[in-house]
Amino acid sequence: MTDQRSAELADRLEAVRQRIAAACDDLRRPTPTLIVVTKYFGADDVRRLAALQVTDVGENRDQEAREKHRECAGLGLTWHFIGQLQTNKAKLVVSYADLIHTVDRESLVGALQKASAALQKSQDVLLQVNLDPAGATGRGGVDPGGVTFLAEMVAASPNLRLRGVMAVAPLGVDPAGPFERLQGIAEHVRSEHPAADIVSAGMSTDLEVALAHGATHLRIGTAVMGSRPGVR
Numbered sequence: 001m002t003d004q005r006s007a008e009l010a011d012r013l014e015a016v017r018q019r020i021a022a023a024c025d026d027l028r029r030p031t032p033t034l035i036v037v038t039k040y041f042g043a044d045d046v047r048r049l050a051a052l053q054v055t056d057v058g059e060n061r062d063q064e065a066r067e068k069h070r071e072c073a074g075l076g077l078t079w080h081f082i083g084q085l086q087t088n089k090a091k092l093v094v095s096y097a098d099l100i101h102t103v104d105r106e107s108l109v110g111a112l113q114k115a116s117a118a119l120q121k122s123q124d125v126l127l128q129v130n131l132d133p134a135g136a137t138g139r140g141g142v143d144p145g146g147v148t149f150l151a152e153m154v155a156a157s158p159n160l161r162l163r164g165v166m167a168v169a170p171l172g173v174d175p176a177g178p179f180e181r182l183q184g185i186a187e188h189v190r191s192e193h194p195a196a197d198i199v200s201a202g203m204s205t206d207l208e209v210a211l212a213h214g215a216t217h218l219r220i221g222t223a224v225m226g227s228r229p230g231v232r
């Protein structure tokens with residue numbers, strides 16, 4: 001698809017790719033996986049992105065994600081589920097998600113194991129870590145102290161594969177401290193579970209900081225797509 005919107009996406013994508021390349025150059029580190037977060041934008045935009053060599057897309061709401069996934073079958077994209085996940089949606093999300101970034105509690109591990117077994121799937125998952133100051137919750141995530149236990153639980157689930165950790169930087173503070181903390185947690189998890197080598201961190205405004213702290217996967221929305229229609 002080539003039109004005005006495609007040109008706009010191409011420009012912003014190029015700018016983001018340049019930011020990533022510059023940061024990786026400075027840090028002498030390998031290029032991360034760029035996940036373009038397409039939430040609130042339609043399947044046409046996903047097709048435009050695929051034509052611009054985007055390989056990974058991220059969604060945070062089940063129904064929207066499921067519809068887009070269906071409409072975009074055959075594009076060979078990797079689908080990331082990055083939203084808070086209710087246990088009763090586990091089976092639906094497992095039906096299309098290649099990587100689920102937001103596993104943060106025992107009940108969800110149980111539900112995902114059951115759903116994956118029912119679909120005879122090996123499901124890749126990340127543990128979402130809550131980096132907000134003590135006591136603050138709301139955006140999900142297991143507290144750092146609970147990571148080891150939850151990692152064991154995932155590792156003991158025959159249909160789940162622990163691939164690493166994910167976090168969102170707390171609002172209103174320098175993300176360097178939280179991302180450094182996440183890096184330490186990621187290293188600890190990887191020391192016990194060698195296949196858990198993914199660190200999903202970094203969004204439009206803080207991708208350079210995340211790259212400095214070992215992010216392997218960036219989740220970029222606004223900087224590529226423009227501001228989201230409606231809420232948030």
Ligand SMILES: *Cc1c(COP(=O)(O)O)cnc(C)c1O
Nearest residue numbers: 037060082203204219220221222
């Ligand atoms: C929306 C969202 C993003 C993308 O955020 P931008 O600031 O638009 O880049 C990344 N991660 C999660 C979990 C999100 O919900």
